[in-house]
Amino acid sequence: MQIVISNQTKEPIYEQITNQIRAMILAGELTEGEPIPSMRTLAKDLQVSVITTKRAYEELEKVGLIYSIVGKGSFVAEQNIELMREKKLHAIEEQLTVTIEAAKELGLSLKDLQQVLSMLYEGEE
Template identity: 65%
Template sequence: MRILISNHSKEPIYEQITKQIREAIMTHEISQGENLPSIRQLAKDLRVSVITTKRAYEELEKEGLIYSIVGKGSFVAEQNPELLREKKLRTIEAHLLEAIENSKGTDITLAQLKEMLELLYEEEK
């Protein structure tokens, strides 16, 4: 698992870490039961505060994506495929709502927005 931190991002570092680990779990880049780096090791590798990595792991635990065992570390939790799909759908909906708000703020019509979405979707194939 590779995590890249951007110092130029408006997104807090712990959220960047959380987002990238979440994506790695959802795309099965890291498997159920797999041991994650320790909080201290991840902080050292990323050259960030232990508090930052601890907060990222806490967020992932709240979401049910990982679990921790004292003295053993943090592990990827077993995932229900339907729950994963629901989480992905909620994420997509949030991004689409943001796109809708942005398009309304710049007078982009629904037809134009649909056209943009179709073009981008087809590009990714």
């Protein structure tokens, strides 16, 4: 499991860990039942505090992405793909709402905004 910590971002380290593990699970890189490194091992590998990795794992457990068994470790939880898709779609809608509000403040038309979105979307493929 490859996690990269950046000191160049304002995002707390535990959130960087949480977001990267979440992304790996949602992308199918980590599968149901697969063990993830122990908090201590991950902390050692990333050269961060165990408290930091503990907080990241707690966040992942809270949203149901992983589960822990005392004495055995932490594992990727079973995922309801449709529910996960719905959550991601909701997050996209929230981000787009903010973007639309900013575009309206600038006086961009819907057509202009659609062109920008199309260019960005096609550039990512």
